[in-house]
Amino acid sequence: MNIVVLVKQVPDTWSERRLRADDSTLDRDAADAVINELDDYAIEEGLRLQEAHGGEVTIVSMGPQKAADAIRKALSMGADKAVHVTDEALRGSDGLVTSAVLASVLGRTGFDLVILGSESTDARMGTLAAMLAERLGVPQMSFASKVETDGSKITIHRQADYGYDTVEGALPAVVSVVEKINEPRYPSFKGIMAAKKKPVETLSLADLGMDASQAGLAASATQVVSFANRPPRAAGTIVTDEGDGGAKAAEFLASRKFI
Amino acid sequence: MAEILVLAEHDGETVKKVTTELLTLARVHGEPSVVWTGDGAEGGRDRLAEFGAAKVYVADSPDYADYVVAPKAELLAHLVTVKAPAAVLIAATSEGREIAGRLAVKTGSGVLTDVIGLAADDAGGLVGEQSIFGGAITVQSRVRTGTPIIAVRPNAVTPVPAAGPAEIEPVQVEIPASAKTARLTGKVVAERGERPELTEASIVVSGGRGLGSGEHFALIEQLADSLGAAVGASRAATDAGWYPHQFQVGQTGKTVSPQLYMAIGISGAIQHRAGMQTSKTIMVVNKDPEAPIFELADFGVVGDLFKVVPQLIEEIGKRAEG
Numbered sequence: 001m002n003i004v005v006l007v008k009q010v011p012d013t014w015s016e017r018r019l020r021a022d023d024s025t026l027d028r029d030a031a032d033a034v035i036n037e038l039d040d041y042a043i044e045e046g047l048r049l050q051e052a053h054g055g056e057v058t059i060v061s062m063g064p065q066k067a068a069d070a071i072r073k074a075l076s077m078g079a080d081k082a083v084h085v086t087d088e089a090l091r092g093s094d095g096l097v098t099s100a101v102l103a104s105v106l107g108r109t110g111f112d113l114v115i116l117g118s119e120s121t122d123a124r125m126g127t128l129a130a131m132l133a134e135r136l137g138v139p140q141m142s143f144a145s146k147v148e149t150d151g152s153k154i155t156i157h158r159q160a161d162y163g164y165d166t167v168e169g170a171l172p173a174v175v176s177v178v179e180k181i182n183e184p185r186y187p188s189f190k191g192i193m194a195a196k197k198k199p200v201e202t203l204s205l206a207d208l209g210m211d212a213s214q215a216g217l218a219a220s221a222t223q224v225v226s227f228a229n230r231p232p233r234a235a236g237t238i239v240t241d242e243g244d245g246g247a248k249a250a251e252f253l254a255s256r257k258f259i
Numbered sequence: 260m261a262e263i264l265v266l267a268e269h270d271g272e273t274v275k276k277v278t279t280e281l282l283t284l285a286r287v288h289g290e291p292s293v294v295w296t297g298d299g300a301e302g303g304r305d306r307l308a309e310f311g312a313a314k315v316y317v318a319d320s321p322d323y324a325d326y327v328v329a330p331k332a333e334l335l336a337h338l339v340t341v342k343a344p345a346a347v348l349i350a351a352t353s354e355g356r357e358i359a360g361r362l363a364v365k366t367g368s369g370v371l372t373d374v375i376g377l378a379a380d381d382a383g384g385l386v387g388e389q390s391i392f393g394g395a396i397t398v399q400s401r402v403r404t405g406t407p408i409i410a411v412r413p414n415a416v417t418p419v420p421a422a423g424p425a426e427i428e429p430v431q432v433e434i435p436a437s438a439k440t441a442r443l444t445g446k447v448v449a450e451r452g453e454r455p456e457l458t459e460a461s462i463v464v465s466g467g468r469g470l471g472s473g474e475h476f477a478l479i480e481q482l483a484d485s486l487g488a489a490v491g492a493s494r495a496a497t498d499a500g501w502y503p504h505q506f507q508v509g510q511t512g513k514t515v516s517p518q519l520y521m522a523i524g525i526s527g528a529i530q531h532r533a534g535m536q537t538s539k540t541i542m543v544v545n546k547d548p549e550a551p552i553f554e555l556a557d558f559g560v561v562g563d564l565f566k567v568v569p570q571l572i573e574e575i576g577k578r579a580e581g
Contacts, residue, residue, distance in 0.1 A: 013510055013529055017392040024398075037511060095370065096363055118353075121510055124391070125372045126353060127360030130328060134361040139440040140327055143353055145504070155444075158327065159505055160353070161456050163449035167327055169441045179511050180504040221369030221404035225386055230397050233555055236541075240548070241562025246570025249542065250578065252558040256540055258462065258486065258519050259578050 001055035001151060004109055005046040005079065006102065006116040006128075008036045009063045009070035013121050023217060024224035025092040026122065028064060035070040038117025040077075040184035041177050045147060046115045047078045048182065053151055055112070056080045060105055062090060062098060068200070076187035076195035083109060087205045092217030095123070099131035101215060104208045106136060111172055113154075118143050118176040129176035139169030142176040261289040261345035264338055265312070266331070266358065268350050269295070272302040276459050277350040279418035281411055282310040284377055286421060288385060289345050292316060293425070294338060296323035296331055300427060308425035310418060315427045322434045328354060329438035332361035337432045339366050339406050346385055351410035352458065359410045368405025373514065375415035375537065385409070393510065393529055394536030413458045414516040415537075449503060457506060460489035462519045463538070465508055466501075467493035467531070469524020469545060469564055473501035478568055479523060485575045491515065491535075493525045509534035524564045527552025544568060 011017045011031035018027040046057045059074040059082035061067050071082045085105055093101070106114060114136075119126035133140035139154070141147070145164060146157040154171055157164040159178050187195070205215055213219060239248050253259045263285040268275040278293070285291035292314040293307050300317040307315055316338060322330045335347060335358065347362065349355040351373045363370035376388035378399075385407050389398045402408070457463065464486065466479035476492070483490045492502040494509050508515055510533040520538035525531055527543075527550055535541070536555065543552050543559040544567050553559045560567050 013393070013533070017395065019396060019398075095360065096367075099360075099364065122392070124514075125360070125370075126356045127363075127370065127372060130332075130357035130360035131364050133441075134329070134332070134364040137437055140329065140357070140361075141441060142327070142357060157447075160446075161458065161505060163447045163505070165327075165443050166445040166447070167441050168444050173441075178504070221363070221367070221402060222371060222400055223403050225380070225399040225401055227396055227398040230390070230394055233541075233557075236553075236555075236557040236559060238548075238553055238556065238559040238561060241560055241567050243566075244570075245544070245560040245562040245567040246572075247574050249544070249558065249560055249567065249571045250574030252542065253519075253575070254578060256519070258540075259575050 001049060001053040001112045002110055003046045003050055003055060003057045003113045003115065004106060004111045005042050005057060005059055005074065006114065007039045007043070007059050007061045007070055007074050008120050009033050009061065009067040010036045010120055010122040017122070019227050023092065024227055025217065033066060033069065035073050036117055036120045038119065038177065038179060041179050041181055042115045042117050043074050043077050043079060044182045044184040045177055049113065049147070049149065058083065058109055060102065060109065061085070062101055071200060072195050073187065075198045076191040077185060078191060081198055082200045083203060084200055085203045085208070087215070089205055089212035089216045092220060093215055094220035094222045095125050095127050095131060096221050097215055097219050099128055099135055101208065101210065103132055103135040104210065105203065113171065114174045116176050118178050129174050133174045136174065139173040141167060141169060141173050144175050144177050145180040147175060147181070262342055263289040263291050264335065264342070264344045264347045265291050265293050266335065266347070266349045266355070267293050267295045267303065267307070268352070269299060269303050271297065271299040274303040274306040276418065277413040279306070279310045280413065280416040281348045281350060282307070282312060283418045284411060284416050285348055286311045288377060288379060294318070294335060296334065297321070304425050304427065308423050309420050311421040311423035312425040313423050315425050316430045317427055318430045318432055320434070322439065325443055326439045327441040327443060328357045329361060329441065330434045331358045332365060333434050333438045334432050335362050336365040338430070344406060346407040346409055349408070349410050351412045356410050359408045363408050366405050368408050369402030370408040370410065371400055371402065372410040373412045374409050375412050375516070377409065390537050393533030412514065412516055449505070454483060455487070455489045457489045457491055457513050458515055461517055462486050462488035463491050463508070463515050463517045464488045464521045464523065465491035465493060465525060466496055466523050467525030468495040470496060470501060476502050482521070482568055482572050485572050493531050522552050523568060525552055526550045527555065
């Protein structure tokens with residue numbers, strides 16, 4: 001089975017994330033860069049499906065040069081090879097542009113399954129799986145908390161507010177995963193060493209037959225007009241429980257007409 | 260006035276609250292036309308009229324419930340072409356954001372997700388407000404290509420009634436085979452009693468590591484039920500298996516924006532704050548006075564939640580009787 005896992009390098013949630021003052025794009029120097037959290041689960045699912053059905057796991061990532069770190073991490077978990085799409089002209093691409101570029105890469109690699117995290121911790125749009133399924137004309141198997149496939153048919157549990165739906169389709173397909181799906185493995189020492197020798201193909205926009213006018217800030221259908229740091233919340237009232245904490249909380253709720 | 264399409268969220272008869280929020284927002288910038296998929300539009304019509312719907316386009320076909328997301332995007336794309344609306348508003352639920360994404364690809368339009376406010380710029384274009392990076396930054400964005408597709412965060416707008424005619428207009432759209440590749444074959448509803456949905460609820464009561472076990476979530480449920488609230492959980496609690504994963508509030512879970520958010524035994528790591536920081540009022544109960552969640556609290560109690568919460572439930576009960 002030809003499995004492609006999409007990986008995104010994002011600013012660490014635990015560091016201070018900022019936008020650049022000049023063009024309102026992500027300030028990649030301000031925060032530590034890590035692999036998007038849900039992508040670990042996508043890689044794990046890809047590896048598990050490979051263990052069951054054979055074939056190869058290819059990592060695909062679009063991002064600046066230093067996204068190579070995220071790709072190495074994915075390879076150290078056990079993926080076979082990687083494609084890194086990197087081009088200065090891609091900076092500031094919105095979801096629509098990103099999905100077009102990735103769809104183009106997937107056209108080159110081919111795939112039985114494309115697996116990705118259901119959203120990234122920076123943009124948090126949660127739309128990429130849907131956009132890719134639309135562009136590639138394949139079933140959208142998104143928000144999966146469970147995936148089963150026999151190599152031609154695929155069934156997932158699609159997580160919902162009320163529980164889950166079961167969804168069926170035929171391969172090839174796009175799958176996005178939620179963290180409930182599995183427990184990602186840690187890279188082993190052997191895996192880390194092996195990852196250094198695994199092939200990583202680097203592609204520019206030109207390699208994909210696209211030019212700079214089709215990517216980045218210039219081509220994006222959305223534009224940030226302005227941004228501001230959120231003002232800190234006004235300090236609230238903090239009381240220490242001296243046997244009447246619950247009663248005081250109730251008084252507060254009553255004063256705000258919640259009870 | 261320019262027509263604005265509003266995709267209705269409904270359960271076959273009842274219109275969800277978020278749709279009344281979208282109608283309220285749409286009325287400010289144009290004349291809202293609701294798009295209704297499946298049956299039950301007659302039953303939902305009164306509520307849509309109450310919130311100012313001018314028209315209700317009804318696409319009554321089982322396809323919308325039988326296949327994931329794509330048929331709804333197909334329908335909206337058709338309406339965008341024939342009606343040329345000024346914008347399309349969709350609830351920013353998991354499904355709503357996906358519909359927005361596919362519609363954006365189909366129509367070559369820009370999409371803004373998780374919008375919490377909408378304003379008009381000098382040129383009459385729409386500018387969406389978003390709260391990003393766990394609520395740390397507020398961004399104003401506009402769509403500059405195609406028809407603006409705006410996915411609006413539930414509970415971000417207070418619904419205000421204003422009568423409208425809500426004229427029903429049937430719409431027939433042939434859904435192509437290409438939009439019927441992911442078929443819904445079953446629905447499994449988890450037990451959650453009569454509680455409101457997490458993202459729609461006006462009050463959310465969440466429990467975290469401080470609960471110490473899954474059994475103790477009964478206390479959170481009891482407090483939630485005394486307030487008619489939804490129950491949420493921190494990642495520490497869902498990772499430990501104390502409460503089902505779909506109730507997780509935070510970076511890798513749901514983003515909620517209720518009138519009142521109560522964080523019980525939750526320290527307030529950035530992971531959690533990202534999902535609840537835009538709540539209007541925040542109450543905290545935690546034994547650790549240094550817990551970062553207190554920075555967000557409008558009212559906080561430093562104390563043992565197993566003493567404070569039962570007393571709070573009792574006081575709420577007394578007031579309900581009185």
